[in-house]
Amino acid sequence: MIEVAGSLKRRLAVWLLVTVTGLGALLMIEARVSSQRAAERAYDSQLEAAALTIAEAVQWQQGEPLIEVPAAALQILATRHQERVFYAVLDADGEAVSANLPFAIEPSWRERAAAEPLALTARLDGEAWRLYGREVDSAGWVSQEPVQVWVGHTRAGRMALAGELFERTLTRFVAMVLLAGVLMALALRVALGPMRRLRRVLRRRDADDMRPLDARVPEEMRELAQTLDHLFARQRQSREALLRFTADASHQLKTPLAGLQSVSELALKSEDPADWQAALTTVHEGAGRTSRLAGQLLSLARLRHLGEADEIAPLDLAALLRETLLEWAGREAARDHDLGLAEPPAGPVWVRAEGWAIRELLGNLIDNALRYTPPGSVITLGLERLGGLEVLKGLEGGDPDRERVDEVALFVEDDGPGVPVEARERLLQPFERGGRQDTDGSGLGLSIVDSIAHRLGGRLTLAAREPHGLVVRLHLPLCDPKEAP
Amino acid sequence: MTPRHALHPLLLAMWLALLMMGATPLRAAPTPLVVEAALDREVVAPLLEAFRAAHPEIRLTFRDRSTLEVDALVAEADPAPDVVISSAMPWQMARVNQGYARRLDSPAARRWPAWAKWRDEVFGFTFEPIVMAYRLDLSRHMAPPQTHADLHRLLTTEQDMLEGKVTAYSPLKSGVGYTLYQQDARYTPRFWDLVAGMGRVDAQLEGSTRAMLEGLSEGRYWLGYNLLGSYAMIWAQQHPEVIVQVPKDYSLVMMRMAFIHRDAPHPAAAEAFVDYLLGREGQRVLAGQTPLFSVRPDIVGPYTAARLRDQVGERLFPIPLNASLLAFVDPQRRAAFLERWRREFRRQD
Numbered sequence: 001m002i003e004v005a006g007s008l009k010r011r012l013a014v015w016l017l018v019t020v021t022g023l024g025a026l027l028m029i030e031a032r033v034s035s036q037r038a039a040e041r042a043y044d045s046q047l048e049a050a051a052l053t054i055a056e057a058v059q060w061q062q063g064e065p066l067i068e069v070p071a072a073a074l075q076i077l078a079t080r081h082q083e084r085v086f087y088a089v090l091d092a093d094g095e096a097v098s099a100n101l102p103f104a105i106e107p108s109w110r111e112r113a114a115a116e117p118l119a120l121t122a123r124l125d126g127e128a129w130r131l132y133g134r135e136v137d138s139a140g141w142v143s144q145e146p147v148q149v150w151v152g153h154t155r156a157g158r159m160a161l162a163g164e165l166f167e168r169t170l171t172r173f174v175a176m177v178l179l180a181g182v183l184m185a186l187a188l189r190v191a192l193g194p195m196r197r198l199r200r201v202l203r204r205r206d207a208d209d210m211r212p213l214d215a216r217v218p219e220e221m222r223e224l225a226q227t228l229d230h231l232f233a234r235q236r237q238s239r240e241a242l243l244r245f246t247a248d249a250s251h252q253l254k255t256p257l258a259g260l261q262s263v264s265e266l267a268l269k270s271e272d273p274a275d276w277q278a279a280l281t282t283v284h285e286g287a288g289r290t291s292r293l294a295g296q297l298l299s300l301a302r303l304r305h306l307g308e309a310d311e312i313a314p315l316d317l318a319a320l321l322r323e324t325l326l327e328w329a330g331r332e333a334a335r336d337h338d339l340g341l342a343e344p345p346a347g348p349v350w351v352r353a354e355g356w357a358i359r360e361l362l363g364n365l366i367d368n369a370l371r372y373t374p375p376g377s378v379i380t381l382g383l384e385r386l387g388g389l390e391v392l393k394g395l396e397g398g399d400p401d402r403e404r405v406d407e408v409a410l411f412v413e414d415d416g417p418g419v420p421v422e423a424r425e426r427l428l429q430p431f432e433r434g435g436r437q438d439t440d441g442s443g444l445g446l447s448i449v450d451s452i453a454h455r456l457g458g459r460l461t462l463a464a465r466e467p468h469g470l471v472v473r474l475h476l477p478l479c480d481p482k483e484a485p
Numbered sequence: 486m487t488p489r490h491a492l493h494p495l496l497l498a499m500w501l502a503l504l505m506m507g508a509t510p511l512r513a514a515p516t517p518l519v520v521e522a523a524l525d526r527e528v529v530a531p532l533l534e535a536f537r538a539a540h541p542e543i544r545l546t547f548r549d550r551s552t553l554e555v556d557a558l559v560a561e562a563d564p565a566p567d568v569v570i571s572s573a574m575p576w577q578m579a580r581v582n583q584g585y586a587r588r589l590d591s592p593a594a595r596r597w598p599a600w601a602k603w604r605d606e607v608f609g610f611t612f613e614p615i616v617m618a619y620r621l622d623l624s625r626h627m628a629p630p631q632t633h634a635d636l637h638r639l640l641t642t643e644q645d646m647l648e649g650k651v652t653a654y655s656p657l658k659s660g661v662g663y664t665l666y667q668q669d670a671r672y673t674p675r676f677w678d679l680v681a682g683m684g685r686v687d688a689q690l691e692g693s694t695r696a697m698l699e700g701l702s703e704g705r706y707w708l709g710y711n712l713l714g715s716y717a718m719i720w721a722q723q724h725p726e727v728i729v730q731v732p733k734d735y736s737l738v739m740m741r742m743a744f745i746h747r748d749a750p751h752p753a754a755a756e757a758f759v760d761y762l763l764g765r766e767g768q769r770v771l772a773g774q775t776p777l778f779s780v781r782p783d784i785v786g787p788y789t790a791a792r793l794r795d796q797v798g799e800r801l802f803p804i805p806l807n808a809s810l811l812a813f814v815d816p817q818r819r820a821a822f823l824e825r826w827r828r829e830f831r832r833q834d
Contacts, residue, residue, distance in 0.1 A: 068818045071671075071809030078808035082604045084582050085808055098817050101583060125584055 009188060016184060020177050027173060035165035039158045040130070043079065044119045047132035050076040051117075051151045054087060055136040058149070063142035065091060067098045073151070081157030086129065092145040101125070105150055109133060113148055121155070128155050194218050198225070210236035248431045249297050252443075256290040296444040299360065300430065303451040312456075314479050315355055316348035317408060318383055324362045325381055336375035339366070342382025342411075349383055349408050351476045353456050361452045364445040365412040365472055373416030373469075384409045386475070406478040415469040424462040449474075515544040518754040521562070522570035523552040524741060525695070528715065531774035536761050543754045551692070552576065552660035559585050565748040567755035570741055572613075572713070573660030574804055575667075575813035577742040581607045582811060586744040589756060593763040601740060601780050601806055609740030609806050610762045611771065612778040612790040614714035614797070615665055617730045618698065618721070623650075623707040624728070632734040633679060636710065640682030647686045650707040652697045655690035656826055661739065662692075665711045667813045667822060668737055668804050677829045683710070684830035701727050713739065715776040731797050738803040741777070 053073035059066050067089045077085040088099035094110055103124050112118045113133035121130050131152035138147060194217050201215045212229045260283055267279030322341065329339050362381075369379045386407050419427060426432050428450040431443040449472070453460040459475040522529075526549045533547055548566075550558070552573035559569055559580045569585075571577050580586065586606035594605055601609040617636065619629050627643055630636040640647065654662020669676045689706065691697045694713040698720045700706040709717075714731065721729045743762055745755040761767040765784070772779035772786030779789045786792075794801060804810070812818055 066817060066821070068821055069812045069815045071812040074808040074811045082808075084584065084604075085811065098815060100579065100811060100815065127584070 008192070009185075012184065012188060016181065020180075024173060024177070028170065031169040031173075032162075032166055035169065036158075036162045038165055039162035040119075042161060043130065043153075043158050044132060046076055046079060047119065047130065047151050047153070048117065048134075050074075050087075051132055051134050051149045054089065054151065055134070055138075055149045058089065058136055058138050058147055060138065060141065060143060065089065065097050065138070065147050069098065069100075077151055077153050079153065079157045081160060083153035083156060084127070084129075086124075086131070086150070086152040088150045090148040090150065092147070094148075097147065103129075103131075103152070105131075105133065105148075110148060113150075114146075124152075129153065130155055130158065194221055202228075208239075210239065245430055252293060252431060253290065253297075256286050256293065260286045260290070293444070296448060300444055300448050300451060303448060303455060312352050312354055314350045314352055315358070317351050317353075317358070317410065317476070318344045318347075318349045320355065320358055321362070321381060321383060321410065324359055324366075328363070328366050333367070333370050337370055337373070338376070338378045339370075340378065340380050342380050344383050345385050348481075349385070350479050350481050351408060351456075352479045353476065357452045357456060361449050361474065362410075362412075364449050368445045369412055369414045369416070373414045377414050377416050377469075379412065379414045381412050382410075384411065385478070407475050408478050410474045410476065411471055413465050413469060413471040415465065418464050418468050418470050419462065421464070427462065428460070446472075515542055516751050516754045517544050517546065518568070518751055518758060519546045519548070519564075519566045520568045520570060520758065521548050521550060521555050521558050521566040522568075523550060523555045523572055524570050525549060525716065528719065528775055528777065532762075532767060532770045532777075535766065535770045536758065539761065539766060540754075540757055543757060545758070556580065556660070559746065564750045565746045567749040567751050568743060568745055568758050570743040571660075572739055572741050574609075574664055574740065574742055574806065575810040576660055577607060577744065578603065578806075578808075578810040579814045581744060582808075585747050587747050587749065587752065587755075589745060589759055591756065591760045591763075593760050593765075597763050598780065598782075600803070603806055607742050607744040607806075608759065608763055609742050610768075610780060611715070611741040612780050612793065612803070613739050613741070613776075614731055614778075614793060614801060615711050615737040615739060616714040616717050617732060618701060618709040618712050618717050619728055619730065620701050620704065620707045621726050621728065622704070629728065629730060630708070631730060632732055633673075633676075634734065636708075637675070637679050637682055639708075640679070640686055644686055647708065649687050649689065650705075651683055651686050651688040651710065652691055652700055652706040652708070653683060653688050653710040654697075655692055656823060658690070658692040661713070662711065663819070663822075664804065664813060665737060665739070666826065668802075669711075670822070672735065672802075677825070680826060680829040681832040684832060698724075698727065711737075715778065718776045731800075733800065735800050735802050736797060738801050740780070740803065740806060742806070 050073045053070050053076065054067065057068055057070050057073075069087060073087070074085055077083070077087065086099075086101045086103055088101075088103065088105065089097045090105060090110065091097050094105065094107065101124075109118060109120065109131075110133070114135050117132065117134040119130065119132045121128060123129070129152045131150060133148055133150040135146050135148050138144075194215075198213075198215050198217060198221065201213065210232050212232060213225055215225065217225045263279050263282045263286070267276050267283075270276065270279075321344070325339065325341050328334055366379065366381070369377075373379070386409055427446045430447040432446070433443040450460050453474055456476060458477075461473045461475070463471045463473065465471045526533075526547065529547075533545060537543075537545055552571050553576075555569060555571045556573060556576040558566060569577070569580070581603060586604070588605050589608075590605065594602070594608065597608055617630060623629055626646060627639060628635075630639055640651070654665065656663040656666050666676075666680075669679075688710075689700070691700070694716045697706065697709045697712055698717060701709055702720075702724045712729075714729065714736075717727070717729045721727045743759055745752065745759055749755045763781075765781070768779040768781045768784045769786065771777045772784045772789045776788050778793060779786065781789075782791055790801075
């Protein structure tokens with residue numbers, strides 16, 4: 001069943017969105033910080049210029065620093081944003097020689113400014129100010145003490161510049177994201193092109209076209225295409241097998257039917273009731289064989305096309321084996337053979353299987369043994385408990401634990417002529433008789449057995465028996481006795 | 486606001502009806518508004534009347550003081566004045582820089598020319614040329630001065646005749662005078678020769694334009710330097726013996742600066758007042774009925790900056806309304822300037 005779970009485009013869009021949002025947030029924080037830093041730098045240089053201009057005007061008179069504040073310095077301080085301005089010239093003791101606002105310059109600031117020019121942000125008079133201080137060496141005739149020049153202004157211009165820079169970065173980023181989104185959509189369209197082509201190719205295919213795909217695909221889709229090709233190949237094989245089976249079946253049915261026709265024709269030409277009697281007997285036997293053949297074909301077809309095994313339940317294999325053997329031992333066909341049961345394991349042997357399937361399987365194996373061995377042959381049925389088959393515990397490969405499942409082998413052995421090794425595999429094919437044309441078997445028995453073994457999840461093995469003969473084994477996993485009814 | 490001796494019966498009925506409806510009486514208690522200004526009440530009276538008519542809900546108190554008194558009141562008055570107006574531009578600027586002003590956000594304030602405002606907190610709302618004035622007597626003895634150079638020459642060549650007859654601002658007593666001298670000194674170092682020349686003729690230093698004009702009319706002075714054109718022009722209209730001369734080389738232009746006090750007790754009324762000063766109505770009154778000259782270029786009247794420019798040409802040099810004004814009030818710079826002034830004034834050569 002095809003379940004549509006999300007769309008590739010949406011998934012990509014979500015990923016893009018998540019990445020862009022996360023990355024964008026970081027980028028915005030960085031942009032905010034760096035634009036503020038840039039604004040501080042730009043305006044700090046104006047503070048520096050103003051401080052230098054004021055420092056230039058410092059002169060000494062009678063041992064006192066004298067400063068005529070240059071108007072230009074104040075205009076530089078105010079900037080075009082018309083900031084409130086502050087300036088102070090401090091003597092070596094930190095006393096203001098000249099100051100336009102009563103801001104207190106802290107001693108720690110003065111110490112730092114003495115080492116190197118210092119810019120800092122402080123809250124004064126209920127407003128944030130940027131202050132800048134530097135020490136000026138200035139020699140007079142009487143005193144050579146250094147003075148400190150402090151300047152400052154409010155921060156409206158800085159905020160405006162930082163906001164402007166940030167806005168510009170933001171605009172660029174948004175434009176980039178939009179562009180990337182559009183390009184992504186286009187790229188997706190192009191990238192999904194091969195997928196669409198493959199879809200078109202598949203859609204155009206005829207229902208019975210099982211040839212390998214003829215399409216150009218990118219590396220990422222090679223596996224998909226190969227899987228499709230394998231699927232087609234398997235379908236082709238199975239279809240060919242079906243056709244072969246049908247042809248074989250028709251052929252097999254045709255031969256006895258043709259025999260019936262010729263016998264009945266001969267009998268019709270004859271006037272002798274004895275001939276009629278003989279012909280009728282032949283027709284009867286032929287019809288019986290044909291009917292059995294048809295029955296086998298039917299059961300093989302049914303096995304192959306039966307749906308999921310739904311009636312599988314635990315059953316006692318030992319009891320079933322005994323029961324089936326008793327039934328067959330009483331039959332006419334087993335009269336000339338020594339049909340026996342090997343010593344079964346103690347107690348019931350529980351397997352998960354359908355009763356009819358096991359019966360059918362046993363019937364075919366016994367029938368085969370009776371049919372392909374000379375009279376007087378010994379045919380033995382039996383069960384073997386085989387401990388220790390290792391299987392993976394879970395279906396998925398993730399679990400390294402292996403579980404030991406006991407299994408049972410159901411065997412049917414005979415001391416007939418046996419089957420050459422090279423013919424054994426072929427025996428499982430329909431209409432294969434292992435080169436024996438001397439019997440009236442149809443060659444379907446082992447096919448049916450094999451199908452049933454598959455159906456029950458078992459394994460069928462054919463082996464030679466010493467000194468001669470054949471052993472057919474069906475390995476089935478034992479089920480937990482607790483599940484037994 | 487005529488006193489009403491008897492209420493008309495109909496009005497009384499309406500008033501009672503309003504009272505019964507629970508509505509506020511029409512004559513609600515007016516909002517007081519205190520304006521401390523260095524601006525002659527007589528000169529500005531038409532503007533005040535117009536404002537009172539436009540805003541009957543505001544009771545305007547206009548106090549006229551000297552520039553230095555106004556400046557002191559900004560920091561000391563309790564309660565603070567609502568609006569502060571002064572022609573002492575550097576002092577006003579310093580107060581704004583100290584954070585005493587409140588930002589005005591109104592259409593008129595936004596539209597106000599950028600060169601005549603600072604931080605949207607303080608506005609230069611007049612445009613007053615600085616002039617020379619002389620008595621007719623002077624022109625009988627010599628060619629009246631038309632430029633600063635003329636004045637300097639007269640002070641040198643006619644030293645004896647002008648002895649004690651020249652008047653100018655005292656830089657110490659008047660903030661306006663100090664500002665004007667600072668600005669003069671900025672333009673040319675020859676200004677100090679002019680100061681020395683005034684010293685040689687023993688120029689009389691006054692504290693206000695009015696005192697100089699009175700001296701001219703009384704005949705004590707023949708020549709006055711750096712007078713406020715706004716006052717001098719009005720005076721000359723009423724006193725034909727006084728002639729006003731706008732210097733032909735350059736003429737400084739001074740602006741009255743108004744700001745709303747940060748701690749104004751009645752900020753809404755203060756905003757209404759300053760908005761009126763800057764608005765079309767107030768500026769039209771300034772241009773038409775006072776000699777204070779309107780700054781706005783879209784106002785038509787006898788007293789506008791545009792018209793003054795047409796008459797005087799491109800020789801008008803407004804004192805720039807920016808942070809450089811702050812340098813003028815720097816105590817050390819002021820002391821150094823006054824010191825030099827005194828030195829030059831007493832120079833003997």
